Amino acid sequence: RNNTRAVVIDSFTGYLNSLPHREKAVLDIQSLLKHLARADVLTMLIVAQHGLLGQNVGIDVDVSFLGDTVLLLRMSEHEGRLRRNITVVKKRHGPHDLDVRELFIASSGVSVVSYNPLPET
Structure with a gap:
């Protein structure tokens, strides 16, 4: 409506x-x-998610059955700098993308950059 x-x-x-x-x-x-x-x-x-740097990725509720796609966003440290990592852990329609990407959030917008692609199998 x-x-x-x-x-x-x-x-x-x-x-x-x-x-x-x-x-x-x-x-x-x-x-x-x-x-x-x-x-x-x-x-x-x-x-x-519990834990700042993703040490404890357990959550108290499983909601994966509710959605077609499930993304995992977690923080990691690399060379003294915090990174936001994002990856697809479930995708109901289409092929899975196993790359871990870095998520950037800035005043100009959001961008996702692949920095560690896996070789094609």
Whole structure:
């Protein structure tokens, strides 16, 4: 009914932790995501990761079944500088891309650069 093109829930982990009936909430979210997908709306669920530099990548909720694509964003240190690394860990449609890329966020916009490509197999 309107021109909504994207919905972001940040942080999805915090949202789920705030609800008394978490299991029902996940089913409700699944229904909402299906409805938004039929309306051609991009949805992003941001799940918190414990540990600043990605030492502990465990999260308390598995949401991979909710989405067509799952991205992993984590921080790493390289030569005394923090890097934001992004990679695709699940892609329902099309081939998987196993490259780890660096994510840059600046006032001019967002860019993703491949700095460590794997050889084609």
